[in-house]
Amino acid sequence: MEKLVLIIGGNLGKRELLLSQANNLLIENFGSPELKSKVYETEAWGGKSKGAYLNQVLVFRTDLEPMEVLKKTQKVENLLGRHREVKWGDRTMDIDILYYGDLVINFPEIQIPHPFISKRRFVLEPLAEVLPDFIHPLLKMTNAELLLDSTDESQVYVYEKSPE
Ligand SMILES: Nc1ncnc2c1ncn2[C@@H]1O[C@H](COP(=O)(O)OP(=O)(O)OP(=O)(O)O)[C@@H](O)[C@H]1O
Numbered sequence: 001m002e003k004l005v006l007i008i009g010g011n012l013g014k015r016e017l018l019l020s021q022a023n024n025l026l027i028e029n030f031g032s033p034e035l036k037s038k039v040y041e042t043e044a045w046g047g048k049s050k051g052a053y054l055n056q057v058l059v060f061r062t063d064l065e066p067m068e069v070l071k072k073t074q075k076v077e078n079l080l081g082r083h084r085e086v087k088w089g090d091r092t093m094d095i096d097i098l099y100y101g102d103l104v105i106n107f108p109e110i111q112i113p114h115p116f117i118s119k120r121r122f123v124l125e126p127l128a129e130v131l132p133d134f135i136h137p138l139l140k141m142t143n144a145e146l147l148l149d150s151t152d153e154s155q156v157y158v159y160e161k162s163p164e
């Protein structure tokens, strides 16, 4: 069984509902997560979208091969209304594979560890919350160290539910 670390999130539609639906669909595919970060409200990163995202990191154990994992996460994105249009643009649900144990692979359709981990505070904050001591297999730094080192100044807060 390998440690599978995902980040999920979106900035369109009913963000909280979509996040909880993504959680449920991922549990159907990968079983209960071993760890779940808090939900973070995060400024849109990459300059191509505007509204703030809700993001969360989930950690599973899996026997599925990385490409099988990707097929399943893409199916969940599609079920939740994801349309692939603008790179880094607005979306209802995006699911990225951050780590798959210590595996390093680099194909156009799948790169692990995800190449932008160290550049994105919206990834590093929840990641350092749940796996502070996990070592990035290429950068040889822990997630906590990557967060301390990060120069991304975008806003990332723990999400406080808005009153009903
Ligand atoms: N680790 C990974 N996790 C998810 N998708 C990946 C990964 N590595 C490569 N990909 C590929 O990237 C494509 C994702 O494109 P997508 O439109 O979601 O990019 P994006 O979410 O805008 O950008 P980013 O991947 O930088 O978050 C997928 O079709 C998939 O094949």
Ligand SMILES: Nc1nc2c(c(=O)[nH]1)N=C(CO)CN2
Pocket (backbone or CB within 6 Å): 008, 009, 010, 042, 043, 044, 045, 046, 053, 055, 088, 089, 094, 122
């Ligand atoms: N805050 C935040 N910004 C993003 C996100 C995301 O999940 N959160 N995903 C993107 C697509 O890669 C682009 N920008």
